[in-house]
Amino acid sequence: MSKTILIIEDNLEIREGTAEILSLTGEYEVLTAEHGKEGVDMALRHRPDLILCDIMMPELDGYGVLYMLSKNESTADIPFIFLTAKSERTDVRKAMEMGADDYLTKPFDDIELLNAIESRFRKRGKFLARQLMTALGPGGTLRLNEEEQDYLLHGLVKEARVKCLKKKQHIYEAGDMPIFMFYLLKGKIRRFLMYQDGRELSTGIHIDDSFFGYEALLLNESYSDNAEALEDCEIALIAKERFFELLYNKPTIARKFIKLLSGNIREKEEQLLGFAYDTVRKRVANALVNVAEKSTLSSKDGEITIRISRDDLAALAGTASETISRMLADFKEEKLITKTGNAIVVPSVAKLKAVK
16 A cells, blocks of 8 residues: 655755655655645645655744644654755754654755655554554453554555456455455445346445445355446455454454444435435435545645546436436536536535535
């Protein structure tokens, strides 16, 4: 699974050059900020796995960024590397005393940068492993925080076989017995029911970095629905034996999936109530909101771009494709959406939610 790195750097050439180097490795998702204040906002919003930060910047310098993030519980443990032209020993000492993990002096070469990042991640992984071994003990009954849970679960993902799927390719069908739990690394997955007359009803959409297919696995029953790729995807196939081994040894992980199951049940209840009582107009608006909230294609002004076929949207809203065409035309006229080619642009999710 790729890690996210935030680059905070006011020099455009250095910022874009560093981002390009990291992106070319294929191992990192890269976020960029052009000054300290924006960097702090992005770190709090996205919680990256590592931060690269310049020191001399307008509005808020690198020392200020590190100080503010170290005081916030959600970002205090993120590895932090300074990138700067300041190379005096006093500057290095000040950075380390404030809690920086490393310090690279400009100009630095590609290998030096990548080695520093990989070293930070290796040390971070060893630290978490030691922390878990010390805290959990042989019984493994101590409550794990979110970061520790993610570390253990992502360990399963890393050792799993990865399968690449094409759009519309099936992952499983109703009646199949589960042998894997799935983790979506990249793309979108649709789950749906198929009726005898050929009609479909979508029961859920999954996006990057999400588990699915665990309900039938936990119940030891065959799948009650179907799953297919909405777009080209990469999924990790986690063997059920390894999954259950982790659940039995770490009860907190089991509680995590019980909570996920509860959320799924609540979502299905809301969907059924919507089918029973909402107007077609409201159901189509809710379907668009559902897809928009699970989309990663958003612009700075808050617009969200979604790509979904009319048939898939109809299945999600529980209506006919012809109705979808009519509702989309109405929404476009009301400026609730716009169209760009085969994509739907949602200017405001809040306005769609307010549709009656």
